[in-house]
Amino acid sequence: MSSEVGRVFRLVRWTLRPDREDDAPPTTYALRCLAIEDDDTGCGARSLPSTDPTEPQTWAFNHLREHPEHTGYAEVIERPGDVAGGAGVNCPARGVEGYWCQCSPWRRTAQPADGRAN
Numbered sequence: 001m002s003s004e005v006g007r008v009f010r011l012v013r014w015t016l017r018p019d020r021e022d023d024a025p026p027t028t029y030a031l032r033c034l035a036i037e038d039d040d041t042g043c044g045a046r047s048l049p050s051t052d053p054t055e056p057q058t059w060a061f062n063h064l065r066e067h068p069e070h071t072g073y074a075e076v077i078e079r080p081g082d083v084a085g086g087a088g089v090n091c092p093a094r095g096v097e098g099y100w101c102q103c104s105p106w107r108r109t110a111q112p113a114d115g116r117a118n
Contacts, residue, residue: 031056034072
């Protein structure tokens with residue numbers, strides 16, 4: 001008896017959501033300086049990440065004291081998340097936003113009496 005290995009595809013709706021598990025990393029906040037130096041390079045200075053959103057603000061004011069011309073900053077928030085797959089959907093469209101093909105290996109062999117594939 002020969003067996004063939006292939007793949008079965010089904011479309012699954014995926015959801016990106018905040019990771020609220022007890023072991024999830026904390027949300028962190030940082031600020032980075034957006035100033036452009038005279039040689040057209042970015043300043044590159046950045047606060048340390050903190051779970052307290054006010055700590056990077058203190059860094060920004062200290063950086064501004066040292067470099068009064070550096071008045072632009074970007075907030076960098078790192079919020080952990082995870083992706084969860086839901087039930088399969090009958091959607092023939094491929095590449096539809098929010099859908100992803102999930103495949104699982106299968107082996108074509110004799111089927112058991114209950115009709116399920118091995």
